[in-house]
Amino acid sequence: MKSQLKIFKIGGGIIDHEPDLLEFLRLFSEVSGPKILVHGGGKGASEMMTNLGIAPQMVNGRRITDAATLDIVTMFYAGKTNKQVVAGLQKLGVNALGLSGADGNVIQAVKRPVREIDYGFVGDLDETSINASLIHQFLELGLTPVFCPINHDGHGQLLNTNADTIAASLAKALSQQYAVELHFCFEKNGVLTDVNDNQSVIPKITPVNYTELKEQGIIAAGMLPKLENAFDALNYGVEKVIIEHALHINGTLKTELCMN
Amino acid sequence: MKSQLKIFKIGGGIIDHEPDLLEFLRLFSEVSGPKILVHGGGKGASEMMTNLGIAPQMVNGRRITDAATLDIVTMFYAGKTNKQVVAGLQKLGVNALGLSGADGNVIQAVKRPVREIDYGFVGDLDETSINASLIHQFLELGLTPVFCPINHDGHGQLLNTNADTIAASLAKALSQQYAVELHFCFEKNGVLTDVNDNQSVIPKITPVNYTELKEQGIIAAGMLPKLENAFDALNYGVEKVIIEHALHINGTLKTELCMN
Numbered sequence: 001m002k003s004q005l006k007i008f009k010i011g012g013g014i015i016d017h018e019p020d021l022l023e024f025l026r027l028f029s030e031v032s033g034p035k036i037l038v039h040g041g042g043k044g045a046s047e048m049m050t051n052l053g054i055a056p057q058m059v060n061g062r063r064i065t066d067a068a069t070l071d072i073v074t075m076f077y078a079g080k081t082n083k084q085v086v087a088g089l090q091k092l093g094v095n096a097l098g099l100s101g102a103d104g105n106v107i108q109a110v111k112r113p114v115r116e117i118d119y120g121f122v123g124d125l126d127e128t129s130i131n132a133s134l135i136h137q138f139l140e141l142g143l144t145p146v147f148c149p150i151n152h153d154g155h156g157q158l159l160n161t162n163a164d165t166i167a168a169s170l171a172k173a174l175s176q177q178y179a180v181e182l183h184f185c186f187e188k189n190g191v192l193t194d195v196n197d198n199q200s201v202i203p204k205i206t207p208v209n210y211t212e213l214k215e216q217g218i219i220a221a222g223m224l225p226k227l228e229n230a231f232d233a234l235n236y237g238v239e240k241v242i243i244e245h246a247l248h249i250n251g252t253l254k255t256e257l258c259m260n
Numbered sequence: 261m262k263s264q265l266k267i268f269k270i271g272g273g274i275i276d277h278e279p280d281l282l283e284f285l286r287l288f289s290e291v292s293g294p295k296i297l298v299h300g301g302g303k304g305a306s307e308m309m310t311n312l313g314i315a316p317q318m319v320n321g322r323r324i325t326d327a328a329t330l331d332i333v334t335m336f337y338a339g340k341t342n343k344q345v346v347a348g349l350q351k352l353g354v355n356a357l358g359l360s361g362a363d364g365n366v367i368q369a370v371k372r373p374v375r376e377i378d379y380g381f382v383g384d385l386d387e388t389s390i391n392a393s394l395i396h397q398f399l400e401l402g403l404t405p406v407f408c409p410i411n412h413d414g415h416g417q418l419l420n421t422n423a424d425t426i427a428a429s430l431a432k433a434l435s436q437q438y439a440v441e442l443h444f445c446f447e448k449n450g451v452l453t454d455v456n457d458n459q460s461v462i463p464k465i466t467p468v469n470y471t472e473l474k475e476q477g478i479i480a481a482g483m484l485p486k487l488e489n490a491f492d493a494l495n496y497g498v499e500k501v502i503i504e505h506a507l508h509i510n511g512t513l514k515t516e517l518c519m520n
Contacts, residue, residue, distance in 0.1 A: 051312055071340060079339020080331060083410060083418055087362040091416035097364045102347040104357045104403055134401070141397055143364055150343060156351035158343055 005139070005178035006035045009167035013187045014246045015042035015081055022088065024185070024246045029092035031249070034139045034178070036170060037096075038147040039085060040163035045069075045076040057120070065120040065160045073160050074150050082148040089144065097143040101151025102158065104138075106131045107166065109151035109159045123151045123159030125166070130173035168229045172236035180238045184226060185246035190255030191227070195220050205257045207231065230257045265399070265438035267296045269427035273447045274506045275302035275341055282348065284445070284506045289352035291509070294399045294438070296430060297356075298407040299345060300423035305329075305336040317380070325380040325420045333420050334410050342408040349404065357403040361411025362418065364398075366391045367426065369411035369419045383411045383419030385426070390433035428489045432496035440498045444486060445506035450515030451487070455480050465517045467491065490517045 008028060014020050028037060049056065049072050057064040065073070082098040089096035101107030101123075107130055109123025129151075138145055147170070149163040164184065171182040190201035205213065210227065213219050219227065230241040234257060244254035268288060274280050288297060309316065309332055317324040325333070342358040349356035361367030361383075367390055369383025389411075398405055407430070409423040424444065431442040450461035465473065470487065473479050479487065490501040494517060504514035 048312075052308075074343055075335035075339035077339070078343045079335035079337070083334055083338045083360050083362055083412075086360070087412040087418050088416050090362055090365055090412060090414060095365060096362070098360070098362070100343050100346070100358070102343055102350055102356070102358070105350055105355060137401055141364075141394070152343075152347040152350060154350060156348050158347050 002177065002179040004033050004181070005174055006031055006033065006181045006183065007038065007167055007171050007174070008035065008183045008185055008249070009038045009040070009163055010185050010246050011040040011163065012042040014185070015039060016044070020247060021085075024249070025085065025088045025092060027247070027249050029089060029094045034144075036135075036139075036145045036147070037085070037089075038149075038163050038167040038170065039077075039081060040149055041073060041077050042081065044080070045073045048072055048076065059117050062117055062119070064118070065122050067121070070121040070158060070160060074158055077148040078150045082146060086146050089146065094144050095142055096146045097138060098146045098148065100148055100158070101129075101161070104131065104134050105152075105154070106134055106145075107147070107151045107161075107169075108154045109161055111153055111157065111159055121157065121159050123153065123161040125151075125161065125169045127173075130169055132173045132177065135170070135174065136177055164226065164229055168233045171233045171238045171241075175233075175237040175239070180240075182230070182233055182238050182241045183249065184230070184241065184243045185249060186243070187245065189245045189248065189253045190243050191219060191223055193218050199253075201253050202255050205255060206260055210257075227257070234259050262437065262439040263294065264441070265294045265296070265434055266291055266441045266443065267298065267427055267431050267434075268443045268445055268509070269298045269300070269423055270445050270506050271300040271423060272302040274445070275299060276304070280507060281345075284509070285345065285348045285352060287507070287509050289349060289354045294404075296395075296399075296405045296407070297345070297349075298409075298423050298427040298430065299337075299341060300409055301333060301337050302341065304340070305333045308332055308336065319377050322377055322379070324378070325382050327381070330381040330418060330420060334418055337408040338410045342406060346406050349406065354404050355402055356406045357398060358406045358408065360408055360418070361389075361421070364391065364394050365412075365414070366394055366405075367407070367411045367421075367429075368414045369421055371413055371417065371419055381417065381419050383413065383421040385411075385421065385429045387433075390429055392433045392437065395430070395434065396437055424486065424489055428493045431493045431498045431501075435493075435497040435499070440500075442490070442493055442498050442501045443509065444490070444501070444503045445509060446503070447505065449505045449508065449513045450503050451479060451483055453478050459513075461513050462515050465515060466520055470517075487517070494519050 241257040501517040
């Protein structure tokens with residue numbers, strides 16, 4: 001039987017509010033067994049760019065990672081946020097190891113090809129991106145990897161990468177070796193039938209009722225990419241995907257996605 | 261017989277000049293056997309503070325690491341510089357792993373006690389600071405640790421630490437297990453008898469001629485702390501300390517310090 005591995009992803013909504021981040025880290029420190037944390041960015045990088053007079057580069061409403069932006073997000077995500085999270089976890093007795101994709105070559109990304117839009121220094125992941133063997137060895141050493149959303153291309157270029165994508169790619173690659181539970185943590189209690197009612201959580205979504213819920217227009221459009229990501233991970237052998245509030249990961253109110 | 265380990269330290273003079281940094285990384289990638297790189301900071305952090313309107317805090321001519329300064333140096337040293345160095349080494353086929361002291365709890369520092377001056381968030385190291393066992397396991401995995409000068413206190417606080425001190429402390433702790441060569445790399449060819457003549461390198465310094473050179477006032481005052489650090493490391497069992505130009509680590513012009 002495969003041993004369990006829990007992968008948690010947190011985003012800017014938690015990172016930007018220090019008391020929430022510390023409370024999440026406390027709850028995360030109580031999660032038993034091998035585990036991984038993936039964190040996104042926060043507003044800090046944008047605020048610093050504003051303070052430095054670096055205008056955000058936008059094309060067709062999409063943010064572009066130009067060289068100046070890449071520098072700032074690398075500093076914030078791989079420097080400040082990652083090291084504060086790692087030091088916070090060490091305080092709680094979790095032997096955290098902060099990682100960008102470049103460290104140990106654990107994640108190698110591919111610069112997004114230029115089509116209608118040149119997204120700049122943004123990295124996409126594919127089936128060969130994750131170095132599951134080294135991550136497994138870190139876990140075997142009792143370490144808890146903490147990934148920031150900065151990867152590299154193997155040719156010396158750092159690349160900004162979506163943290164949901166990193167979490168899902170890690171879950172898929174590590175499901176060969178582990179029974180993986182992937183937790184997307186955010187500021188709602190789960191997938192809601194009514195976005196204004198945080199109690200209206202759909203407890204379980206399978207491919208069958210997912211189709212129904214989509215057809216009935218019950219799931220908010222903003223949730224669909226996360227859910228597509230989640231079902232993709234389940235198709236690749238991830239056991240369970242959980243969508244839940246970052247401050248209630250020890251609770252029962254959550255949405256569980258599984259194949260049946 | 262102990263296996264060899266080479267530890268290299270580079271400072272701001274190399275980091276601030278990208279072509280020099282890339283050339284150093286190329287030379288470093290050609291060094292055979294297990295190795296470690298320790299890098300200091302550079303001018304980038306000070307420049308960013310100026311651009312953000314954060315005035316450097318000075319007391320009695322000494323720079324103080326206040327909370328705002330710590331944020332910026334963490335971003336620069338642990339984020340930008342460390343990840344650029346790691347990605348640059350990956351490109352050259354070196355499986356580099358970027359580390360702050362918080363990562364894997366590899367270095368635990370103690371906040372410098374307040375005496376005449378409160379240095380702020382500055383960390384000192386002692387005999388118990390280095391987690392030699394985990395660093396050894398990283399080396400056994402074929403990884404090349406790359407240390408930035410940011411450590412933690414184990415209670416969630418990050419601390420700025422002198423990179424020379426980190427390199428010497430690593431050398432001392434790892435000399436239990438390895439025959440350690442410690443390389444201090446900078447912008448001179450070694451310890452000079454005439455600071456204006458880069459060819460006037462003293463090829464070998466032992467405790468005997470060190471005393472003579474000091475008494476004769478031949479060694480520049482600025483070199484003395486580095487040399488005291490070096491002899492301290494030798495006293496703790498480090499085999500050899502080499503002081504050399506960062507761009508000539510493969511050359512023969514250098515100062516070698518050893519016990520006899």
